[in-house]
Amino acid sequence: MLQHSPPDPLDRVFGALADPARRGMVERLSQQPASAGQLASHYAMTLSAVVQHLKVLEASGIVVSHKAGRVRTFTVQTETLAAVQRWIDARKLAWHQSLDRLDALLREEQP
């Protein structure tokens, strides 16, 4: 039924953001770049689990990392989703979610 499916990169972005832990990491990183170890101190999960989440975020293009010495620092890559595109995506996503509910409503038996 979806007539305008989001392109592949957006699927990855939305997939990456579907996880609440990763959204939390993006929020933290958007305020201040950090290493995996620094992020891990905020979560009740292993360092390797944090690293896995960061890999998903990096693959989606939401964050980028730079290595300086022995420390790899992660930064939110705001250019990946330009502001306008992000607005369009957010509005379209809201519509698609609403229309999924509308579709379910219209499929119900009429009272």
Place this chain on the structure above:
Amino acid sequence: MSQHPVHHATFAITRDFEAPVARLWGAFARQDLKDRWFGAHGDAVVITERTFDFRPGGRETAVGHWKTGTVSNFQSTYHDIVEGQRIVYVYDMFVNDWKMSVSLATIEVEARGSGSRLTITEQGAFFGEEGAKHAAGRAQGTAQLMGMLGDSLVD
């Protein structure tokens, strides 16, 4: 570069439904039905304010408090309604107290066999994210928008 940039964007979404036009129309025209599908839903958000006045010049509003602390505010005015055919409204979208965008939304419905087709066209003036960063007492706008976008994914 302006200190207060404005960007313009247009998008369209089309959906086909098995239900006839009359039922599709009702889902927009009746608040009890529209509340069941339109806008913010799910555990991540609580709607604290809602108005619905479906007539030209009438207003529709919805304020949502998200678990992340973000407050979304939809403030809309109906400009044109042609029964069974089209609805045109203009809405402001606020994130916290920052006005994120002003949009012209056109809803068109038409018969499609025994079912119906819905076409939504939105033309928006979007005020960039600099404004969000300057919203009083709030964290950086990108994080808020990301959080809102993320919340909307987990109904």
